[in-house]
Amino acid sequence: VYILGIETSCDETAASVVKNGSEIISNVVASQIESQKRFGGVVPEIASRHHVEEITLVIEKALQDAELAPEELDAVAVTEGPGLVGALLVGINAAKAFAFANSLPIIGVHHIAGHIYANQLMQPMEFPLLALIVSGGHTEMVIMKDHGSFELIGETRDDAAGEAYDKVARVLGLPYPGGPHVDQLALASTSAVEFPIAWLEKDSYDFSFSGLKSSVINYKHNLEQRGETLDAEAVAAGFQKSVVEVLTVKAVKAAKEYNVKQVIAAGGVAANKGLRSSLEVAFAQEDIPFSVPPISLCTDNAAMIAAAGTQMFLSGVRSELSMNGRPGMQLTSWNE
Numbered sequence: 001v002y003i004l005g006i007e008t009s010c011d012e013t014a015a016s017v018v019k020n021g022s023e024i025i026s027n028v029v030a031s032q033i034e035s036q037k038r039f040g041g042v043v044p045e046i047a048s049r050h051h052v053e054e055i056t057l058v059i060e061k062a063l064q065d066a067e068l069a070p071e072e073l074d075a076v077a078v079t080e081g082p083g084l085v086g087a088l089l090v091g092i093n094a095a096k097a098f099a100f101a102n103s104l105p106i107i108g109v110h111h112i113a114g115h116i117y118a119n120q121l122m123q124p125m126e127f128p129l130l131a132l133i134v135s136g137g138h139t140e141m142v143i144m145k146d147h148g149s150f151e152l153i154g155e156t157r158d159d160a161a162g163e164a165y166d167k168v169a170r171v172l173g174l175p176y177p178g179g180p181h182v183d184q185l186a187l188a189s190t191s192a193v194e195f196p197i198a199w200l201e202k203d204s205y206d207f208s209f210s211g212l213k214s215s216v217i218n219y220k221h222n223l224e225q226r227g228e229t230l231d232a233e234a235v236a237a238g239f240q241k242s243v244v245e246v247l248t249v250k251a252v253k254a255a256k257e258y259n260v261k262q263v264i265a266a267g268g269v270a271a272n273k274g275l276r277s278s279l280e281v282a283f284a285q286e287d288i289p290f291s292v293p294p295i296s297l298c299t300d301n302a303a304m305i306a307a308a309g310t311q312m313f314l315s316g317v318r319s320e321l322s323m324n325g326r327p328g329m330q331l332t333s334w335n336e
């Protein structure tokens with residue numbers, strides 16, 4: 001089965017061909033990071049315009065790299081939501097046109113299902129599994145009893161982990177997107193400022209990062225008022241320590257409670273070196289198999305959308321050609 005995946009939910013224009021849901025045949029990502037940098041974040045109108053400029057070239061390149069003709073494909077999978085509506089629509093309209101012109105079915109994929117299925121490009125999933133999703137807009141834990149079955153057991157009550165990273169980076173004067181820069185500073189540091197951790201109620205698998213973010217901002221203001229200089233490395237290290245600890249502890253607790261066979265991490269923040277090694281160590285100690293995709297498959301890409309789309313295709317899921325962008329789309333099971 002060959003599936004063409006298309007992803008345009010945020011600031012990456014991406015297309016990819018995946019074979020049998022597990023083998024990347026081609027994977028093209030055009031990032032807008034350089035042009036969004038000077039605004040310190042993603043400007044929706046600019047994102048949409050970039051997607052329009054790039055999408056045709058990116059899809060053509062994905063097919064060229066794959067050395068496949070459109071008629072050799074089985075379906076087109078495209079991110080239906082969540083994301084910026086103007087950005088989503090560019091990918092969806094390109095997918096519709098391509099599917100219509102080549103008489104292919106079209107499948108709308110939830111962006112987070114895509115992040116989760118990036119792991120399927122590395123090794124087959126073993127159920128039940130726990131997925132720890134940490135990205136720019138999401139921080140949640142999901143139990144999967146089978147393909148296409150998602151049970152949300154906890155989520156952030158305020159900021160997503162990636163959002164907190166990007167805000168802290170801004171406070172520290174680092175360029176957008178800040179996650180990788182904070183990660184680098186944290187790893188280079190020999191000391192760490194102590195910041196609080198929001199554990200929430202004893203049995204809760206929810207997260208909260210806005211208090212931690214405020215602590216970092218207050219810490220900086222207090223130093224400034226006293227005329228002292230800030231040790232950015234120690235702040236980054238302290239912030240990262242708090243984020244990594246709460247994610248690791250709650251993921252281990254959930255993995256044990258739900259007796260899972262495998263734990264996977266997904267989303268842009270799963271590219272974080274501190275988090276990856278903390279999770280690896282913790283799950284090795286518990287003797288629970290843990291996996292996380294390579295860094296390039298943690299951040300937004302279309303191979304993950306094709307991988308999830310393949311599983312949906314095999315389950316008989318199809319979307320209408322009238323499909324629309326769904327900015328607030330919920331992750332629902334397609335296989336119950």
Ligand code: ATP
Pocket residue numbers: 010082083111115134135136137138161162163165166177178179180181183267268269270271272273298299300
């Ligand atoms: P969502 O997937 O929730 O819709 P998104 O697609 O914008 O949001 P991703 O592309 O999955 O998010 O991830 C981007 C986020 O990951 C950004 O917040 C970025 O700072 C963060 N990130 C990337 N690399 C790292 C890293 N090494 N350490 C921490 N954060 C990182």
Ligand code: MG
Pocket residue numbers: 010011012136299300
């Ligand atoms: Mg992104």
Ligand code: FE
Pocket residue numbers: 111115135136267268299300
């Ligand atoms: Fe994402």
